[in-house]
């Protein structure tokens with residue numbers, strides 16, 4: 001589970017310059033078993049943060065893992081300063097990802113902000129399985145936009161910005177309601193709680209739904225019970241039983 005990777009890229013990818021793409025080459029067969037929606041627990045270099053930071057696996061090319069993170073505090077700020085060629089320590093892969101991967105379904109993927117990165121790997125895998133994808137992405141404003149081109153290789157991309165500076169004006173969940181959500185077999189979501197709550201509102205329209213939850217973490221691998229949430233099957237650990245859960249099991253309160 002503990003690995004040392006080499007950082008081969010660490011660059012800002014949006015016009016706001018706060019979203020960073022970090023590519024890490026990993027000389028381990030573990031990379032072949034990574035599932036979409038799983039995450040890594042990354043040591044912040046320089047001893048500036050005691051706890052590691054959980055970041056989703058955005059993309060996996062069989063030799064390198066790509067992470068996409070927003071600089072929000074000390075940990076992600078320090079990660080963004082890692083220079084190319086440096087080694088980093090990470091625990092990977094962690095958690096249960098999107099285990100249910102249908103074939104030949106019509107699927108809606110919904111992502112908001114830094115919930116969007118895991119949809120990259122997920123859409124690649126779903127497309128390979130013959131599914132048809134509509135991919136809904138929500139941002140605050142135009143300069144925040146990232147991954148739109150990469151995701152459009154796998155499906156039709158719809159974008160909403162809260163201020164209307166690009167795409168539809170408003171929340172991306174409003175767009176899904178407008179585009180007759182009942183036409184989809186499944187919905188897969190990852191993003192802020194208010195977005196997931198809206199997704200859950202429509203859940204009776206889908207055969208199946210999976211959403212990825214975010215919680216603050218301490219150990220990252222199921223020991224401390226610091227990341228538990230209530231579900232219909234009792235309290236579960238986001239880092240171990242999750243972060244991806246069936247939509248019908250989770251209570252989403254923002």
Ligand SMILES: Cc1cc2nc3c(=O)[nH]c(=O)nc-3n(C[C@H](O)[C@H](O)[C@H](O)COP(=O)(O)OP(=O)(O)OC[C@H]3O[C@@H](n4cnc5c(N)ncnc54)[C@H](O)[C@@H]3O)c2cc1C
Nearest residue numbers: 053054055056068069070072073074075076114214215216
């Ligand atoms: C399973 C999982 C996957 C994740 N994947 C990604 C990803 O792919 N890309 C990405 O950018 N982020 C992701 N996150 C969130 C990321 O872990 C946090 O943003 C990061 O740990 C913040 O560390 P920091 O030291 O920079 O900020 P801190 O200094 O710790 O906090 C700065 C601010 O961010 C808030 N914050 C910190 N962690 C979280 C969190 N988990 N949820 C909500 N608010 C938080 C704090 O309340 C504070 O306001 C993921 C979290 C989890 C649990």
Ligand code: FES
Nearest residue numbers: 218220224225239
């Ligand atoms: S972070 Fe320790 S159990 Fe999840």
